[in-house]
Amino acid sequence: MTGLLVLALYVGAFFGSFFIAKAVFKSAFEKKGFNKLKTVTFGDESAITANRVASVISVITVFWLWVAFTNSAIPLLKFPGPFSGDMTFTYTAQLEDGTTDDATVTMRVYREDIQQTIDDEGNPGREPDPAEVELGDGFAKNDSLTVARYSFKVVNVWANDEVSKRDGSTVVAINGQPIAPGESIRVDEGTIGLTDKGTPTFEPAVGLRMARLYLPAPEVVFQRFIWLNQEGYQGYTLLEHTWFSLKRVVLGFLIGAVVGVPIGYAMGLTGWARGWFDPIVEFMRPIPPLALIPLIIIWFGIGEVGKVVLLFLAALWIMIIAARSGVSGVAISKVHAAYSLGASKWQILSKVIVPNSLPDIFTGARVAMGVCWGTVVAAELVAANVGLGKMIVTASKFQLTDIIIVGIIIIGVIGFAIEVGMRSLENWLIPWKGKV
Amino acid sequence: MSGLLINDISMRFDLPNGGHVQALKNVTLDIKSGELMSVLGPSGCGKTTLLNIVAGFLAPTEGNIQLNEEVVHGPGPERGMVFQQGALFEWMSVRDNVSFGPDMKGMSRAESKEKVEHLLDVVGLQDFKEKAVYELSGGMQQRVALARCLANDPDVILMDEPLGALDALTREKMQSLVLDLWKDTGKTIILITHSVEEALLLGERLLVMAPRPGRVHKEYRLPFADMGVGNDLREVKKHKDYAPTREEILEMIWNMEEEIMGRTEENA
Numbered sequence: 001m002t003g004l005l006v007l008a009l010y011v012g013a014f015f016g017s018f019f020i021a022k023a024v025f026k027s028a029f030e031k032k033g034f035n036k037l038k039t040v041t042f043g044d045e046s047a048i049t050a051n052r053v054a055s056v057i058s059v060i061t062v063f064w065l066w067v068a069f070t071n072s073a074i075p076l077l078k079f080p081g082p083f084s085g086d087m088t089f090t091y092t093a094q095l096e097d098g099t100t101d102d103a104t105v106t107m108r109v110y111r112e113d114i115q116q117t118i119d120d121e122g123n124p125g126r127e128p129d130p131a132e133v134e135l136g137d138g139f140a141k142n143d144s145l146t147v148a149r150y151s152f153k154v155v156n157v158w159a160n161d162e163v164s165k166r167d168g169s170t171v172v173a174i175n176g177q178p179i180a181p182g183e184s185i186r187v188d189e190g191t192i193g194l195t196d197k198g199t200p201t202f203e204p205a206v207g208l209r210m211a212r213l214y215l216p217a218p219e220v221v222f223q224r225f226i227w228l229n230q231e232g233y234q235g236y237t238l239l240e241h242t243w244f245s246l247k248r249v250v251l252g253f254l255i256g257a258v259v260g261v262p263i264g265y266a267m268g269l270t271g272w273a274r275g276w277f278d279p280i281v282e283f284m285r286p287i288p289p290l291a292l293i294p295l296i297i298i299w300f301g302i303g304e305v306g307k308v309v310l311l312f313l314a315a316l317w318i319m320i321i322a323a324r325s326g327v328s329g330v331a332i333s334k335v336h337a338a339y340s341l342g343a344s345k346w347q348i349l350s351k352v353i354v355p356n357s358l359p360d361i362f363t364g365a366r367v368a369m370g371v372c373w374g375t376v377v378a379a380e381l382v383a384a385n386v387g388l389g390k391m392i393v394t395a396s397k398f399q400l401t402d403i404i405i406v407g408i409i410i411i412g413v414i415g416f417a418i419e420v421g422m423r424s425l426e427n428w429l430i431p432w433k434g435k436v
Numbered sequence: 437m438s439g440l441l442i443n444d445i446s447m448r449f450d451l452p453n454g455g456h457v458q459a460l461k462n463v464t465l466d467i468k469s470g471e472l473m474s475v476l477g478p479s480g481c482g483k484t485t486l487l488n489i490v491a492g493f494l495a496p497t498e499g500n501i502q503l504n505e506e507v508v509h510g511p512g513p514e515r516g517m518v519f520q521q522g523a524l525f526e527w528m529s530v531r532d533n534v535s536f537g538p539d540m541k542g543m544s545r546a547e548s549k550e551k552v553e554h555l556l557d558v559v560g561l562q563d564f565k566e567k568a569v570y571e572l573s574g575g576m577q578q579r580v581a582l583a584r585c586l587a588n589d590p591d592v593i594l595m596d597e598p599l600g601a602l603d604a605l606t607r608e609k610m611q612s613l614v615l616d617l618w619k620d621t622g623k624t625i626i627l628i629t630h631s632v633e634e635a636l637l638l639g640e641r642l643l644v645m646a647p648r649p650g651r652v653h654k655e656y657r658l659p660f661a662d663m664g665v666g667n668d669l670r671e672v673k674k675h676k677d678y679a680p681t682r683e684e685i686l687e688m689i690w691n692m693e694e695e696i697m698g699r700t701e702e703n704a
Contacts, residue, residue, distance in 0.1 A: 333523040336493055341537040341588050342513030351536075355527040432526035432570050 002208060006065060013061045021053050028053040063218065071111075071209050072217030079208035082149040084109050086131055087189035091157055091200055092173035093140040100172070101138035105145070105155055106131045109189075109204045112148040113212040139163050147204060150211040155200045170198055216402040221409075224402040233403060234394055236386045242410060245380065245387045248304065249372045252311020256368065260316045261361060264323020265353070281320055289314035289375045293382050302383035307376065314375045315368040322364020326357025359426075359433040366422045373415050440467040440490070440592055440624060445499035447485055447650075458649035459485045460496070465643070465652070467626070469591070472618050472661050474627045474639030476685065478692045482650025483628045487594050490626065491517050503591060513537060516590035518581050518598045524569045531556065531565040533580050537588030548587070555583040558620075559613065575606035579613070586621065595627040599634065611637055611669060619665045632685050636660055636678065637669055644685060646692055654688065656681070 022029055028051055031038065041047040067076045086108050094100045111117065114125040130144040139162040147153040163169040172178060174192050177185055184193025190204040212220065228238035236244070266273035267281075289310055300306030330353055338352045380389025388407050395403035426433065447460040459482040467473055475483045488494045490501055492511040501508040503515065516537075517523075524533055532539075534555055538548035556562045559579040569577055578598055585593055598614075599607045611634060618625055629635050635642050640661045646653035658681070664672045672678065 331522050333519040334525065336491070336511065337517055337519060337523040337584075338525075338536070338540075339493075339511035340491060340513065340515060340517040340590075340594075341540055341584070343536075343540045347540055351540075352525065355525070358527075430527070432568060 002069075005208070006069070009065065010061065013057075017057045017061070018054075021057060025053045066215070066218055069208065069210050070215050070217040071212065073219055074217070081207045081209045082109075082211075083189045083205040083207075084111065084149060087187075087204075089175050089187065089192050089202075091140070091171050092176070093157070093161065093163075093169045094172045095139070095163055096168040099139075101140040103136055103138065103140035103142050103157070103161075104133070105143045105157060105200070105202070106133050107153070107155075107189075107202050107204070108144070108146045110146060110148055112150050114148075116212070135160065139169070145202075147202060149204055150206055152203045153201065154195065155202055157200055165198070171200055174200065213399055213401055216405065221402045221405050224400075225406050228403065228406060233391055234386070236391075238391075238406070238410070241386060241388050241391045241407075242414065245376050245389065246414065248307045248311055248387070249369070249376050252308045252376075253315045253365075253369055253372050255308070255312045256315025256372075257319045257365065259312075260319030261323040264320040265327055265349070265357075267320065267324045268327025269349070269353075277320070281317055284313070285317045285321070289371070290378050293379055296379075297383055302385070307379055307384070307387075310379050311372045311375060314371050318364050318368040318371065319361070322361050322367075323357060326360035327353055329360055330356045358430050362422070362426045362430060362433075366419065366426075369418050369422060370415065373411075373418060377411055439469045439471075439504070440626075441465075441502040441505075442467070442486070442490065443499050443502060445486070445489060445496045445501070447482065447489065447494070448497045460489075461649035461651050463499075463650070463652055467592075467624060467641075469624055470622045471640060472625045472627070472638065473641040473643060474629060474635040475643045475645060476629060476632060476635040476689065477643075477645035477650075477653070478647055478689055478696065480650075480696070481645040481647040481692075483645050484596060485650065486645075487596055487626065487628055490592070491515055491594050513541070513588050514591045516585035516588055516593045518578075518585050518593065518595040520597045521574065521577065521601045524577055524580055524584070526568065526570050528569070529565065530561055530567055530569060530572070530580050533569060534565075534583045534587050536584055551587055551589075555587055558586075558617070559583045573606075575602050575610060578602065578610060582613070582617065586617065586623075590623070592624045592626065595625065597628055597630060600630060607634075608669060612664070614638055615661060615664045616666065618661075632682055632689070633673075635685070636682055637664055637672060642685075644688060647696060653692075656685075 030036070031041065031047070032049070035041065035047045035049075038044065038047050064076055066072075067074050068078045071081055072078070086106060088104045088106045090102050090104050092100050092102050108128055108131050110128050111125070114127060117125040119125060127148075128146055130146050133142045133144045135141040140157070141160045141162070143155065143157055143160065145153060145155060157171065158164045158169060161169060171194060174185055174194075175187070179185060179194055181194045181198040182196050184191050184201075188205070190202060193201045193203075195201060216224075225238070230237070232238070232240070263273070263277055267277050268274075292310060292313060296306045296310045300309055334352055334356065335348060338348050343351060376387070377389040377392075380387035381393045384390040388411055392404050392407040395401075395407070442463060442465040445460055445463045446458075449457045449459055451457065463482075463486060475486070477483050485494065489496050490508070492501075492508050492515065495509075508515070511517075525536065528536070531552060535545065535548050535552045538551070539545075553562075556565050559582055561576060561579055561583070564572060564576065569580060572580065581598065595614075599610050602610060614625070614627070615638065617623075627635075627638050629638070636658060637660055639656070639658055642656040642658055643652055644654045644656075645651065660672050660675065660678065663675065
């Protein structure tokens with residue numbers, strides 16, 4: 001249900017913010033440059049540019065949804081949270097002879113993540129003591145217990161009563177309302193019920209926000225980010241985890257490119273090489289690198305060599321195919337022209353084929369870097385001593401969701417940075433791409 | 437004897453289904469040094485195949501090509517080639533494209549500088565020499581292609597529809613340029629074209645080829661190329677012999693095309 005609510009809110013934000021933004025940021029909706037004079041833009045893809053106001057609102061919306069569904073301290077509009085604090089309910093106990101007595105139960109509901117919080121003096125939070133209550137009169141005595149948010153408590157009301165359950169005392173009503181075993185009643189603070197054997201239970205209301213275990217608030221993740229940089233996790237700081245992952249990717253990719261590109265050229269230039277490598281390339285290409293991980297671990301262990309070999313294999317086939325298609329993409333008239341101008345075979349290769357295949361090789365390199373980045377994280381998830389994937393998988397075993405989220409964000413940001421970097425490198429190195 | 441001898445060339449392509457195509461049959465031509473020859477013909481008459489054989493990109497099934505009494509066995513710098521388009525090197529500047537031939541010979545930039553600068557002047561691209569070729573218009577790109585070919589100082593220049601992709605106005609300017617370059621350099625030029633007008637204007641000698649099998653159908657000796665050197669080509673077109681010759685050749689090619697269509701229909 002919460003999922004549907006998120007979806008409805010997101011769709012609502014998409015359309016709602018469009019109308020609001022259109023009224024507020026008029027200039028962002030004006031066509032720019034030559035497009036100003038175009039009357040037909042619907043269907044003309046070249047006239048469509050990304051509306052940056054939409055991008056900003058989109059990111060803000062995701063952030064707000066994150067805040068709204070967590071117990072965040074950020075002062076943004078949030079959904080109803082879980083009940084926290086003291087509440088009481090009364091129960092009515094009945095003996096076999098029909099006499100009844102009422103008593104109250106005081107429940108103290110505390111933060112489920114109390115142990116992960118720090119007070120002003122730097123001490124970690126502790127679970128609170130139950131509220132002090134008087135026992136009261138009658139055979140049923142008043143009880144006081146604690147329960148964490150998002151949790152559930154079986155309340156043994158007979159623990160301090162004069163007549164125990166075994167001696168025939170049963171709970172017949174909660175807050176004056178008759179209740180049978182297996183039934184429950186709802187109050188604002190939560191749900192009070194009886195188990196099948198007649199013991200009262202209390203489950204505090206959870207609202208719509210998610211517990212820290214499932215989705216930590218943004219500021220919690222940010223604090224964890226700082227902490228990871230200062231203290232580190234599993235013996236390495238966040239920077240070191242990132243650096244190890246990146247180093248593996250760059251090394252594996254570079255070796256893959258250095259080996260793959262010449263093989264690709266050879267396949268494009270000689271029939272022997274094409275015949276020789278074709279079966280290998282065609283066989284290995286469809287195998288996902290992840291499927292090779294077990295074999296790589298058996299052969300090379302879980303150290304650096306195995307990772308680099310795996311990434312080398314991930315990049316190799318992509319680079320071979322990119323170089324081969326780069327050679328086949330050379331217009332024959334260019335090769336003919338170069339021969340007619342007196343170029344030797346070596347000069348044809350270095351002056352015509354290599355530069356002409358650069359756009360294809362760059363496209364391949366972009367794909368290979370993306371695949372390598374995905375593969376390294378997966379490989380570290382399986383086995384590693386250090387690395388972002390290792391950090392995530394270890395954190396998941398200790399239910400440190402905030403570290404997992406920090407890791408995911410770093411992985412996304414670096415993947416994006418790799419793509420942007422490769423693209424600007426491409427624009428700088430091969431300005432003629434797409435202009436021929 | 438210096439010049440280009442096309443010696444009884446026949447070209448047969450075997451097809452995968454066991455049949456074959458006779459692209460050229462017994463073509464013999466003696467082209468003198470400094471001659472400007474244009475080649476016309478309907479599609480499929482083998483004119484591009486002939487040019488590729490002369491350039492050395494294809495080996496004929498019979499006959500041979502002799503340049504200055506030496507048999508040609510492959511492409512070489514003494515036979516320069518100008519393509520329709522797309523044969524320039526986009527990753528190089530205009531100047532680097534032009535000096536490609538000298539660079540390949542191992543000539544230093546200092547040695548080739550004078551020639552390259554001169555050719556850039558001749559084709560009117562001095563101001564564009566630092567530009568990348570993809571920044572130039574189609575007409576300018578063909579000027580670069582001409583200059584690149586001339587920089588290598590070939591004996592024969594082979595042009596495969598070099599102006600085919602240009603608009604009419606640019607094409608006319610380029611035709612004048614080709615004539616001027618021919619006169620200035622004294623190179624032997626073989627030019628393949630689809631345009632009858634271009635063949636008339638840019639051919640001292642005009643060859644009409646016929647298809648199936650590809651062969652020389654008729655040869656003309658024309659005065660228009662000489663008249664056109666340094667003159668307005670539109671004036672040349674007003675010459676009394678121009679229009680009748682054009683009509684005669686058009687008629688000839690029309691008939692060939694219709695014959696091909698007829699045969700295709702029969703086969704179908």
